[in-house]
Amino acid sequence: MRILDRLxxxxxxxxxxxxxxxxxxxxxxxxDPSLKLRGMYDFWRVRPGVTRFLGPQFHRNRRVIGIALxxxxxxxxxxxxxxxxxxxxxAQMSIEQIQSFVDECAAADYHWNLMEIxxxxxxxxxxxxxxxxxxxxxxxxxxxxxxxxxxxxxxxxKVQQMVAQVPEGIExxxxxxxxxxxxxxxxxxxxxxxxxxxxxxxxxxxxxxxxTYRCGTGLGPTGYYHCPVAAGMDRIFEWNIGRQSLPSExxxxxxxxxxxxxxCGYFLKELQYKKPLAKQLTSPVWQQAYDDYxxxxxxxxxxxxxxxxxxxAAAAGTxxxxxx
Ligand code: SF4
Ligand code: SF4
Numbered sequence: 268m269r270i271l272d273r274l275x276x277x278x279x280x281x282x283x284x285x286x287x288x289x290x291x292x293x294x295x296x297x298x299d300p301s302l303k304l305r306g307m308y309d310f311w312r313v314r315p316g317v318t319r320f321l322g323p324q325f326h327r328n329r330r331v332i333g334i335a336l337x338x339x340x341x342x343x344x345x346x347x348x349x350x351x352x353x354x355x356x357x358a359q360m361s362i363e364q365i366q367s368f369v370d371e372c373a374a375a376d377y378h379w380n381l382m383e384i385x386x387x388x389x390x391x392x393x394x395x396x397x398x399x400x401x402x403x404x405x406x407x408x409x410x411x412x413x414x415x416x417x418x419x420x421x422x423x424x425k426v427q428q429m430v431a432q433v434p435e436g437i438e439x440x441x442x443x444x445x446x447x448x449x450x451x452x453x454x455x456x457x458x459x460x461x462x463x464x465x466x467x468x469x470x471x472x473x474x475x476x477x478x479t480y481r482c483g484t485g486l487g488p489t490g491y492y493h494c495p496v497a498a499g500m501d502r503i504f505e506w507n508i509g510r511q512s513l514p515s516e517x518x519x520x521x522x523x524x525x526x527x528x529x530x531c532g533y534f535l536k537e538l539q540y541k542k543p544l545a546k547q548l549t550s551p552v553w554q555q556a557y558d559d560y561x562x563x564x565x566x567x568x569x570x571x572x573x574x575x576x577x578x579x580a581a582a583a584g585t586x587x588x589x590x591x
Contacts, residue, residue: 275302302538309536310466318471325475327520330380331483333495334368336360336398338502340387341423342446345547346454348533349499351387353458353549354557356564358502359387360488365398368486369405371513378410383482385418385495390429399437414438422446453543456532458553464535472528473521484514493520497527503560504530530556 275298283291311317312324337359340351347353372379382402389395399417406413416438419430422445433439444451461467479494487498490509501509508523528534530552549557 306537313470313474323473327493328480328483333383333482335487336389337387337392344452346457348457373409381414420444456540458549459532460530460552475524493523
């Protein structure tokens with residue numbers, strides 16, 4: 268199964284974006300039988316009895332970290348897994364948080380193979396280039412083997428101008444979206460909580476999904492998580508349960524997987540949940556979560572208006588980003 272995963276990941280990253288849509292359709296039909304088989308295996312694999320016997324299927328990747336610099340984005344994709352479209356906000360990591368992250372890594376002599384700088388759209392962070400510089404300085408001084416990669420949607424002049432300023436030695440993965448073609452704004456089922464889906468009442472959510480090793484440990488404004496998607500989910504649910512310091516090698520973060528994967532559509536194993544959706548799908552649990560989030564944001568705005576004691580709320584970020 269791992270080999271199938273690797274082949275699929277390489278295809279999605281290196282081949283699929285460059286294929287014309289007619290050829291992409293042919294490939295995806297050809298892959299359907301193996302993906303169906305994979306879905307059946309995964310659905311069986313997350314049963315509590317099987318998990319007790321074999322242990323969780325996916326483990327947190329300790330060598331890759333996905334850093335969500337900001338939840339602001341210049342696009343509004345359907346089913347965005349950072350909720351940048353469903354609940355836009357300018358919540359972002361501060362320079363101090365990035366500095367403290369690299370200081371922690373240096374103090375612990377911790378070496379990542381890969382740091383992926385993502386969002387939202389990372390280049391819209393007002394201190395994007397300064398943050399890249401902090402990470403690059405850390406890499407050059409303490410961890411020359413660490414690759415640093417910016418993940419960008421590449422959409423619009425402003426984003427392209429920032430991408431052009433990324434210094435040498437920093438990789439860029441550009442999905443080259445225009446923001447105008449509907450196909451590039453579609454994503455698979457995210458806002459459907461497995462707890463609401465028949466057959467998922469009794470599964471072991473500590474199994475997580477392939478993102479926990481493919482995208483690595485997550486770091487966002489509220490801490491470290493077992494995957495980058497969970498960091499974005501905690502912005503909405505506000506459980507505030509991310510680790511507050513660099514997790515130890517022994518920490519699989521299964522408690523976080525148990526909470527977040529039970530709400531995350533990426534946990535759903537069947538093929539129909541893996542295909543890009545032509546519309547936004549928001550289940551009642553997620554709708555409630557977004558409603559609660561908006562209410563809290565509105566309350567924070569009122570608090571900010573009320574006086575200077577509300578600096579914490581202001582720092583959390585509440586503004587809507589205008590699409591470019
Ligand atoms: S480009 Fe990415 S972060 Fe932005 S809305 Fe689309 S999926 Fe979300
Ligand atoms: S939170 Fe979602 S993306 Fe992250 S490991 Fe769980 S199911 Fe996968």
